[in-house]
Amino acid sequence: MNHTSFAQLPVVDIAGLRSPFPETRALTAQELGRAARECGFFYATGHGLPDALTESLIAQAKTFFALPLEEKMRWYIGLSPNHRGYVPEGEETFAGGTFDRKEAFDLSFELPTLDPAAPTLGPNVWPDLPGFQPAVSAYYDAAFAIGRTLLHGFALALGLEETYFDHLVTQPPSQLRLVHYPYLPEAADAPGIGAHTDYELFTILLPTAPGLEVKNGASEWIDAPPLPGAVVINIGDMLETFTNGTMVATSHRVRKVQQERYSFPLFFTCDYPTVVEPLPPFVSAGRPARYPRLVAGEHLFAQTAQSFTYLKQRLANGELQLPAGSLALSSFGHPEAS
Numbered sequence: 001m002n003h004t005s006f007a008q009l010p011v012v013d014i015a016g017l018r019s020p021f022p023e024t025r026a027l028t029a030q031e032l033g034r035a036a037r038e039c040g041f042f043y044a045t046g047h048g049l050p051d052a053l054t055e056s057l058i059a060q061a062k063t064f065f066a067l068p069l070e071e072k073m074r075w076y077i078g079l080s081p082n083h084r085g086y087v088p089e090g091e092e093t094f095a096g097g098t099f100d101r102k103e104a105f106d107l108s109f110e111l112p113t114l115d116p117a118a119p120t121l122g123p124n125v126w127p128d129l130p131g132f133q134p135a136v137s138a139y140y141d142a143a144f145a146i147g148r149t150l151l152h153g154f155a156l157a158l159g160l161e162e163t164y165f166d167h168l169v170t171q172p173p174s175q176l177r178l179v180h181y182p183y184l185p186e187a188a189d190a191p192g193i194g195a196h197t198d199y200e201l202f203t204i205l206l207p208t209a210p211g212l213e214v215k216n217g218a219s220e221w222i223d224a225p226p227l228p229g230a231v232v233i234n235i236g237d238m239l240e241t242f243t244n245g246t247m248v249a250t251s252h253r254v255r256k257v258q259q260e261r262y263s264f265p266l267f268f269t270c271d272y273p274t275v276v277e278p279l280p281p282f283v284s285a286g287r288p289a290r291y292p293r294l295v296a297g298e299h300l301f302a303q304t305a306q307s308f309t310y311l312k313q314r315l316a317n318g319e320l321q322l323p324a325g326s327l328a329l330s331s332f333g334h335p336e337a338s
Contacts, residue, residue, distance in 0.1 A: 003040060003217030003248060009224050009232070010035045014146075015046030017153045026156055033157025033247075036235055040250030041214045043230040044204075047146050054206060056135040057178075061262055064105060064127055065180040075125050077106060078310035082114055082122035091309050102254075105178040107136065109144075109171055118272040118297050120173040120304070140176050140266070143204050143231075147174065147268035150202065150233065158243060159281065165201075168270045173297060174200070176266045181211070183260040197249035198236040199303045200269035205232040209261035215251040224252075237299070238270060241291040244278035272297030295323070302326035 012035050016028030035042035064072070069088065077085040087104040107124040114122040126133045148169070155164040195215065210225040212232070224232060240249040270276065274296040278289040302322045305311040314320040
């Protein structure tokens with residue numbers, strides 16, 4: 001594990017990853033790799049997201065979450081066959097059983113039909129609000145394009161061919177969450193969403209207010225407030241596994257604060273059947289493989305099924321079974337849920 005005792009997140013201008021000049025892309029990838037290895041979290045500027053796109057996304061989220069609960073429950077995620085829709089407060093819990101004051105709306109890479117072999121693939125659920133679907137879809141597409149650019153950057157940073165991972169990301173269950181943390185006038189400044197790592201390759205986060213905390217290499221919690229013009233990038237379980245721990249999925253949490261806030265993470269991941277295991281360049285006699293073989297979609301589904309109330313109920317009554325070899329929550333990075 002290479003994490004340093006960083007006191008703030010580094011800033012990486014990723015515009016160079018889109019340069020027509022290989023030398024520029026390589027130099028930018030070096031900065032990307034340093035941030036990924038030393039922190040596992042960084043601010044990305046030069047991402048190219050238009051302000052109008054993010055402002056429209058935030059406006060649509062505010063409109064949706066302002067609806068009465070009974071209206072939002074029309075799109076309850078437990079009614080979806082492929083885990084799409086509204087997540088009410090208390091539906092989701094992390095390792096340690098923490099209960100958090102937040103609600104969300106979940107969507108993903110849109111496919112026209114369900115796939116019985118891949119329970120998180122298929123069509124999205126869309127509220128019948130004017131402008132909601134086009135605004136959210138446009139943001140998804142733009143953020144997903146950033147993910148592809150970063151995927152090339154990470155490959156270069158790891159000494160691989162720039163397009164090394166491309167064939168693993170064709171129709172992935174890459175989830176976008178619209179998350180709302182309500183105004184809590186009585187809230188003390190205290191830990192909120194339990195410490196956890198993200199399950200996927202990496203996350204692209206657009207936050208609107210402070211609250212995010214990241215654990216550094218000295219096990220200290222570091223504030224990661226929004227940086228104007230930047231998105232936050234963090235390494236996930238799958239990239240940690242591919243690199244045999246060269247890049248580490250950093251534990252993070254959300255502090256309880258009084259102010260209302262919104263957060264928009266896109267969890268960029270591999271195609272459902274992708275086998276995730278340490279790659280040969282990162283395995284040697286002196287550094288044996290440290291991670292079990294995972295199937296990307298099965299890992300994502302298992303972690304999700306252990307986090308959501310409606311899925312845990314289905315596990316308990318035998319409607320669902322976890323894939324063989326499923327890992328417990330918070331099996332990567334710094335797992336302390338404190």
